[in-house]
Amino acid sequence: MQRARLAPFFMTLILFFEQLLNGVQLGVMLFLMAAGLTLVLGIMNLVNLAHGSLYMVGAYLTIAAAQWTGSYWLGVLLGLAGALVVGMIVEVVTLRALYARDHLDQVLATFGLILFFNELVAMIWGRASLYSSLPAWLQGHVELLPGSIYPVYRLVIIAVGLAVAALLWYVVTRTRLGMLIRAGASNRTMVAALGVNIRLLYTVVFGFGAALAGLAGLMAGPIYSVQPGMGELILIQVFVVIVIGGIGSIRGALVGALIVGIVDTLGRAFLKPLLGSVISPPAAEAAGPALASMLIYLLMAVVLAVRPAGLFPARG
Amino acid sequence: MLEVRNLTKRFGALLASDGIDFDVREGETHAVIGPNGAGKTTFISQLAGNLVPDAGRIVFAGEDITRLSAPRRARKGLGRSFQITSVYPEFTALENVALAVQAQSGHSFRLWRPARSDRSLIEPARKVLNDVGLSSREGVLAANLAHGEQRQLEVAMALATTPRLLLLDEPMAGMGIEESQRMIDFLGSLKRSRITMVLVEHDMDAVFRLADRISVLVYGRVAATDVPDKIRRNDEVRRAYLGEDA
């Protein structure tokens, strides 16, 4: 008796738990992108729309390298290194000239980079989605809780994401580079006064951010579609994340990413039934999906209306 | 004219303003001096409305303005110049001053008539420029004025708002000797025309020449307020400030 009555409740609970996990997984992906972007924005004061292109480059290079070497792991390694190198080249060749400019020029120039990279990738690999393979053991799924089956690969993404977050925390709070990064985010002239080679610091930070974007890209490859323009699909969400979190703050990026990931996922999963219990089901049918797709933007507008500099402003 | 009571502002552990009491009388020139880090800039920012105090009251011409924004205070007659030169670099000197005149006139939602040929703005602006001795430079972009001229322009803008009280934050900062001298002469002429001024300044020569009264700020507190002669002789001030400077 008791059991039978509790069963639906447990089912709902498990479902909620699983959706939460989905939200965290999406959040972790967003975090990998947001970490680099927020550092570049916070330290170099550079609005880099082309961050999504580095994500795309990571995904493509990994596939190409894996095909070339025949090994998934070598592919991953080369893909990461490739994203790092491409990022540094981009920084040295074009972005360096833009630090002193206002955001407007940066937006324009980095949009130019997006066009360039998307088309270049299309010229090299074609416009079709590419297949990115996985080692067999990553392809399966496990039963987390009774009745709750979860793809192994997504668990791995969560693990990698959290590990990177921990590593970043260590680097930012415990190392000299991290000290410079924190100082740079809050007071640029001070760092310069310390006699640090700012140019080099910028290039390193940018390359670092590019590698993180590349990591996100190569992990996204097997679940999302690897195609020209894939970066822009995620880029806007990433901007939402860093703006909610507060520009220049790694902690803000993590919290923002998790919030956005979870809100977006739960909104997609539960908003329609929830609305259905308030307004008429046909109206919920129409409004639910529309509202779910606007949810993160709504969230951002509300956060900024209340806290115009995000949740964890890095400066003053 | 201006009455400040128990003004307190804290930045984390640092008590930048520690219960400041401060008065300015109608028509007087009241200087604020103090060693570096004494909290002069914090104090003047709170007077101008760019910082909100944690506690205390600011009463201006009988009205509590503690919670008013900077623009509201400006419209009530609190003019200011900045420590670091702050003009509109892309505008001509005349336009800079005309904007200040316009701010005071209160008719700024006119979208059609060109402001440049608006005589009700241009004529008062010319007059103020003439007063500060910048007439010959009226058509020059502010960015292209010499440093001293920019400081003069800044004072002109503050004056053009026809303030009842003028907050001058280190008007002599970064000036050469000759420029400073001219500025002191000019402020002296303002003083003679009985304009009420609060003068924050490092240049002791200027302070003692211009001020009717002087307040000494040390560690966020007013250590003393008195006429220049008495301040000169005040032991506490000497210890805390002048001794250090000498």
Place this chain on the structure above:
Amino acid sequence: MIKPILAGVLAASVAFSPMAAAQQQAAAQQQKLKIGFITTMSGPQGIIGKHMKDSVELALEHLGGKVGGLPVEIVYGDDQTKPDVGVQLANDMIKRDQVDIMAGIIWSNVMMAVVPVVTGAGKIMVGTNAGASPLAGNQCNELYFSTSWNNDQSPEAMGKFLQDSGVKDLYVLAPNYQAGKDMVAGLKRYYKGNIVDEVYTKLGQQDYQAEITQLRAKNPKAVFAFYPGGMGVQFVRQYHQAGLRERIPLYTVFTVDETTLPAIKEAAVGQYEARFWSPDMDTPASKKYVGDFRKKFGYTPSFYGAQSYEGVLLIDSAVKAVKGNVKDTKAMVSALRKADYDSIRGRYQFNVNHHPIQSFYLLKAVKGGQDGAEMKIEKKIFDHHKDAYYQECRMKW
């Protein structure tokens, strides 16, 4: 102070005009046929445009470089998936390039915007993919032909199949936009069983894990989905990774095809699709097309390509019938209506609304082919199927 540049640009644009005009005159003397072909070539959807363009080229090769016996020039245009760009292109092609006939177009919205421009100029439009229902119904036009289908015919076929095979609980997913809703409407026209839930996701969404989790919790007997392009690649792979492939069969339309199979590969095995054609179709014309296409381009063509190949053949048949007198629009229209060519789907007839009356099949993805999976025809669902809108079309012929 910017005027000098503008003046320069204008002067330049005027300057190269007479040259173009001269070329056109020469063209008229040569009796050359000009076809304007609009598709999407840039951006992620450019893959479809590539399939279409390659197929047009193959058709020209099969026709010996001539269409209806006339030397031919194809003017390609990239609509960037934007209707307003499509309109601009159509205007350019008609007014500047002075094309005789227009063809192509992938997207319903681009087609809806372009058709009035083309027919308004008295030219014929041969659509080779977009299947907007108003153009099959009350907005049908004498000058508009389609070598494809109406959007909701494939889901109709899938709905019929699901109904006939007695599926009771169906879970439905589609992107939240017009085509998504059209697809579901088509499905429901023939599927009368229980629909557990109808989920509309954000257009262009990448991650479907949340939806897949919800879906599994409801435990339906089957899933119907419509996810074109990159969305399909993501959805099908994530469905597979979630371990649902073996538990709940996935039935889709316009989701798994030869443009997306190279990216989905084995994850597609076991997938069901409904379509009017598949590369393994057993007709002589189809075999020739698929065989030569693979030989020439090294990959397997999709239905997008097949329809475009047919578009050229259809035009060829009509130009032949009017003996090259393309300007005689009335004769051209009557000739086109006969659909007098060897179709890859076997001979068919046009319905009164200028849309083909044709069969629809159930396709299944099986192991094999260069992509690790390929589509095979399982069975015929509809024979001589007409779209649901032709009765609203008041055309008489």
Place this chain on the structure above:
Amino acid sequence: MLSRRLVLWSVFVVLLLALPPVVVALGQPFYIDLVRRIMIFAIAAVSLNLILGYGGMVSFGHAAYLGIGAYAAGILAFYGLASGWLHFGAAIAASALVALAIGSVSIRTSGVYFIMITLAFTQMLYYLGISLALFGGDDGMRLKTRSRFPLLDLGDSLHFYYLVLVLLVAAVYLTHRIVSSRFGMVLRAAKSNEARSRAIGFSPYAYRLLAFTIAGAMGGLAGALLANHTNYLTPDFMHWTRSGEIMFMVILGGMGTAAGPVAGAFALLFVEELLARWTEHWQVILGPLLILSVIFFKRGLAGMFYKPDA
């Protein structure tokens, strides 16, 4: 100086006036449509320039007003109302209202936050457009009837061309009047030195909000024109890349100059047109071109001819 400017503008307008008969005589009437489309985008760019170039507000969501203007006209036409006065009036009023709402929240923020929040609002409107099933959702819809004016037939290529030309000139002139008025002085002053403005008694918020609203209204007008031009409207009008394009026209041409946005619209759309005719990989060329133009033409195209006093 002023008169020379006037002469140049006159030459420009005369050239545009003369364009249709010339291209018709040359058998190239298609240029009428191309230039008309460019002029419509130029109106949008001029409106953005008011807040971006003169007001310093980097709005990354200006396409929202194109969309709202288009939908205002489209929805009225959908319900059988064909009056052009109504279409254009509604387009202007609706976009002004939306701009007022968006602006009232956004202008509280600044810098990157402002860029992103304007983008976010436009994304919301974009998804709203997609979910409007009645009006075609993502597919958009055909404009049922073109906006009807007495004596003016927008179906006629020439009539429409000259209407757009008149409106473009009006938009440029209106912007010119606004930025040199008392209001405009305050707006530009707030961009130049906000602290100074506050100290002499201006709260920039209200001025910025009004400018934002006016720009939105002008953008809405461009939207209604665009809907008439393509005879079709889709949520795609509000896509963020569209906002980007309008922004680039302004920056490319030269911010805060009267001619800049017009020059930028002509340059960008002409270059796009030429490159797209030449190769399908035109973006691989346009991208670096944009970067180079940013790095080397600091003041935009207008800056090449216009020497600042400095």
